[in-house]
Amino acid sequence: MVDDSSGDEAPTRRDYMKYGGAIVGTGLFAGCLDASQSENAGGELDDSYTVEIEPMGAVEFDGPPERWTALLPTFADMAFALGGGQTLGIQNHDRFANEAFEDLPGVEFNVDEIVELVADGVSRELFYKMDADAHFIDPHLLRLWYGWDQADVDEVKRSLGPFFGNFIRRHSDDWHDYRYYTLYEAFGLMAEVFQAQERYQAFVELHERMLKLIDEHLPPADQRPTALLVFPADGSGSQFYPFRIDDGGVSTKQWRELGLTDALAETDVGHYSFSDRGTLDLEALIEIDPEVLLVRNYGGTSESEFQEKVVKPIQEETVSDSIQAVQNDAIYNAGYLDQGPIINFYHTDRAAKDIYPDSFEDVTLFDRERIAEIVQGNI
Template sequence: MDINRRQFIGVGASALAAGLAGCSSSGGEGNTETNTSTSTSQGKTATSTPEDTSYTVSMSPTGDVTLEKPPESVAHYFPGYADMAVALGHGDTINSMGLPSRYHTNHYTELDGVSIDKESLTKLVGDAGISKEIFYDLDSDLHMIDPQWLIKNNTFGLDAADIEEISEKVSPFFGNTIFRRTDKWHDYRYYTLYDAFEKVAEVHQEQEKFSRLKSFHDQYITDIQTKLPGPNSRPNALLCWQGSNEPETFYPARLSGKGTNKKAFHDVGITDALSGTGIDGLSESNRGTIDYETVLEIDPDSILLRGHEQKTREEFENTVVKFMKNHEVASELRAVKNGKVFRGGPIYPGPLHHLFLVERYATGYFPDTFSGELFDREELASIITS
């Protein structure tokens, strides 16, 4: 462990990282007191103590984490949290991702001066799950990851003892699983997208920038919602996942559910086509599928299909939609006939991605009302890079 660097991070009430509080300067044996400097002038000795710049950030389930300065190297699992760091101008602190393939970054190309070196990110999830050693190799100042997400996912192979060890010997964990709200083990507080974003801003000490970004978001969403048709005139959608270019079965999800991955749909007033059908959505414990015959019984106004975020709209049309139009049953669906089959967006959206998603769905669902760019890219980029 790099004690010289690790001394800049301490822990408050977080039990997982309590041992970290013992880290101190490596100046030599016995040199464990607070650093002071002395000066002598005209026979008088003055002693000065460096100003305490530490700050504490609290978030469920990890509790209080005390930092001496903003972290320079942060381990991430969720792309949504990485998007928050980029929005705050700290994309260079991101050193890893659970699955980099799920971190969609094309929207950064539309924001001047905003980018991330995705190729440099370490992939946390391997064939055998997540190795404890990878966190030692990364030697991060902070793990921006909900530890319960790592513990409760049996495929990762980590347990509470592993997380406690990493917290003590490397650095603490800080984060909350917010992209969905269907995990039975998540029995602690949930955060909205901007609640969590505010916590990340505190970690990076970018509260003023967060305030400006939130104001940008609030005004943008207000402008959109004041132009939406009345509730009775808004379409419903079947949200599901299927990554195949020739889909035959689908994993349904409840669009009416909470979690950050549904926020863009709610912001543009799209309703859940599965309401009242008795069909449960995709969750940790439910991996059931539905076929075209079931979809035809529902006959939704539109279909939102996840698993194709790497495609452009044109590529999606030329593969998935083309297949559905030529399918004996799918071609009978109202959504297919009316051209209302859309990419369903990422599973882990962050605040910047969310702005682009709202634009995508507003223009896709209500083309007579919305068209072109719905928010000022230059203004947004200037906030991020300021």
């Protein structure tokens, strides 16, 4: 949990808002104000810079944020990768691939210090308690998912720090009528925020190396399976939310790069979204008949747990014998919904070894030690 004791701590941004005179007029606070800046009669921040991202446009920072929060793991992962430390809060611990960070040698990561932001607890008061310099959150999510209004967003921005983010998990939401970014486009913008372009470039090089290795070891196109990506809609193993691999969102990046053919591509089945909560039953899976079935929402479970909770219930349904994925024993743990650069390395490596064991069993797609060095600034 966040330590909100005031003790011997320096004044917060709210203290500056209350007592800082001309500083109030800037309306944007990020990073740390040093004594000379806070005493400047004009309230000017000489080292400020702006970074542009949709939907908020140009966002001003006076330095790399020192206390920041994300809502989703995508931007939390990016900031951590850039040496910014760990997020103050996250939407759901169970959907954050903590093990991807904990596996980095010599890198400290403590999930117990992260506040869980859930539907009944994402209040303005909680944001004041976290007291973040910057909020790597698309404000649309606070309004759509958690009932905030624009006045709530404006108050937190004015009193604490700016919002900077874009919901790039998927491309299927009607309300998202502004630009999407690829993972590395958004990551590059975060590098500007943290003034960590060298770290970013080092990740770009690792990512390009991984893609090159994938291209070198992928089997021919006609030997790659059709895959269906789903999220369980209930605990019975018989109702699923469909996700299209060809959606273009960040959450399906690894499947596209591993050359999988989307089993939904030739169907009229949509992609799960804020406005489309349609499900597929086992009869629909029989009709689609994927060669591989990828099941989300079990990212942190062991293989034995996944077999017990997911694979076994599907296999026990008599009609499921008609599905190629069941016949082939090709039902795999699809991991987490959200991913930044580090989680993407973790996801891609696991997926490659699951789906193409003969091609990738002995291939090291990414170097954990090198990632740890970059995070720690040893570029």
